[in-house]
Amino acid sequence: MAKAPSKNTGSKSSSSMKREDALKHYRDMLLIRRFEERAGQLYGMGKIAGFCHLYIGQEAVVTGVQACLKEGDQIVTGYRDHGHMLACDMDPKGVMAELTGRADGYSKGKGGSMHMFSKEKNFYGGHGIVGAQVPIGTGMAFSNKYRENDNVCVTYFGDGAANQGQVYESFNMASLWDLPVVYIIENNQYAMGTSVARASAETELFKRGISFEIEGEEVDGMDVYAVKKAAEKAIKYARSGKGPYILEMKTYRYRGHSMSDPAKYRKREEVDDIRTHHDPIDTLKAKIMEAEIADEDELKKIDKEIKELVKEAADFSLDSPEPDPSELWTDVLREVESA
């Protein structure tokens, strides 16, 4: 019997907002926003090269999901990954230094924007091949089940990756073996320049698990509380041993696919409308003010702190040296321990 997918739209939780949580979410989202703006600027200055995919607009998704995780839960995502790393509490300095290709970057400068990891923070990448992180995240869930811990692997992918075959191969095995994995589809409406409608026969991506008996929900990915509410449920479900769960986060990226995207496939008005009326940070800010959790001055203080934090990260990333030439040959293979 197929489990019916359901829709979960919006939240009415502002009345029950806890001060500590609300300000943390505000801070976390703002850090991602300011970090990404700075990364964009450094790219413009030639300090960051190659591909650089910014997360601006989608901040509520990782922020809300991360709030529901516990120690040992793993995160894996695709190449639009800076936000996920910051949400995992990775050091902005190390992330920015990786973007500038320096020795103090998380991958010693050898990975770049799309390939960063922190085992310590349970962040497993940062994968550059669209959809490849989905079997990998499913495999980490397999290892959780195998070791009989009660950790969950949160596996993020975009609306573009949702059309890759390996995603469905993973859905099948995850459901067949009841693996503790939550699939978060970050539907930001465009796979590079192709809208969901132009690429997907079924545009309601939360239904993509139906043939595999995986429950799915659509979530307002611009509302951190809606994200949190849905993620709590999905993660609890996976953690309890019932198997995978799909959350489709309806979100939006403000910037182009990567830095060199002139974004001619959508109208400026569309972007402006979302920014003006649905911005996740502005929305939360309004809720905070409305609930009288904090006033303008207090929020401004947070803004200033974040700005300083990001500036420090940027300075650090430019001061850090390039990797030593000897690093060219390291980390290709691990040494075999003598038997």
Add this chain to the structure above:
Amino acid sequence: MSIDVLMPALSPTMEEGTLSRWLKQEGDTVSSGDVIAEIETDKATMEVEAVDEGTLAKILVPEGTEGVKVNAVIARLAEEGEDVGDVDDSAPSEAEESQDKADSSDDEAEASDASDASPDDEDADEETAPPEPAAATLKDPQVPEGTSFVDTALRDAIRDAMAEEMRRDESVFVMGEEVAEYQGAYKVTRELLQEFGPKRVVDTPITEHGFAGLGVGAAFGGLRPVVEFMTFNFAMQAIDQIINSAAKTLYMSGGQMGCPIVFRGPNGAASRVGAQHSQDYSSWYAHVPGLKVVAPYDAADAKGLLKAAIRDPNPVIFLEHELLYGESFPVPDVEDYVLPIGKARVRRPGKDVTLVAHSRMVGYALQAAEKLAEDGIEAEVVDLRSLRPLDTDTVVESVKKTNRIVTCEEGWRFMGVGAEICATVMNEAFDYLDAPPTRVHQKDVPLPYAANLEALSLPGTADIIEAAKKVCYV
């Protein structure tokens, strides 16, 4: 203090652009994310968004200006609380450094040549790559004198290796199509399910790309998967996960993310199964840094090398041969027989010509050596066993003695294993060669089904003998 707005590089190759239009005018307030101008890059018209907040105090580059260098100051913002009139409207000289470090270039040279995607490209050009570190010297363990040898079929030796490692380490598990209930498509995993149960012997759906990736994730998660491909022909569905995820992640993570996984299964031609089921992937995988590639010939090597592969902290491609599964070879009856990966084995000493082979071709090379001996040619047979790392020392040493080499592989010649070995020999033993290095290989066609054409396509003993005689000028 005012904030400089710089001409951004909005593509990896952009050096300069046209400032086509200002969308904000002097005196307008801007907040981060606002589009303030449009520029034309080498590829497209792009919007310039403000990063900082403030009032657009001065426009320094009027719209319509062509050839604006990347990182030139195009405008200045007055910060909140700053008087617009106080903002300096002189264009800075290139040497002038901005106060805000993150907004500035490191030095004058970069400011004027900031078009490079990497600011330090110039340095990089002068920097020479350090030499590749030398490979460690490896040695096979000594089999104690008096050890008995047990005749074991190749498939059983492989099974024994897996079973021993599964007993030794809880984190080792086997997954693949038909590995459990069916007991293995080629009976290589026979009785593993009975001993270890379905948790550790996992039947997968027919979903190579998916389970290869799942295996990689399980390895990242701390397990040691042994992933069986029913044949390596089907691993082409999974090759992205093998190369991009398993092989490259250690490097891309700066050494954090090891991927201890074994991908194993039969490789190369079986018998009369046609082109799609009969390909030798030796050179494909051996091409890739971050992988180890093992292709044993006999049962003892298969056992010792598979045990090493399972213990190895790196991804290992373990290429077996279906047509050898049923062949029996003596396997030393010692506890924990583990061989080093990356060491060739001289299977037959000789002084006249070196025959280099791996996997099933080793058998043909040995047969050829027997025949050649009847004609007075003493061939030295080097069994590579491992293709990456490749034991070039053993090959080169042999060639220095015999002065002639024939490489033998079941795969195609073009860009193949033999090509690599011949190039190595010419680099490292050129002066020792008395004849051009010669290659034996499959004909450069997809493997045909018809018995006669299949036989004509595949290399065998006769081809090796012919090639050996040719390099010996006999």
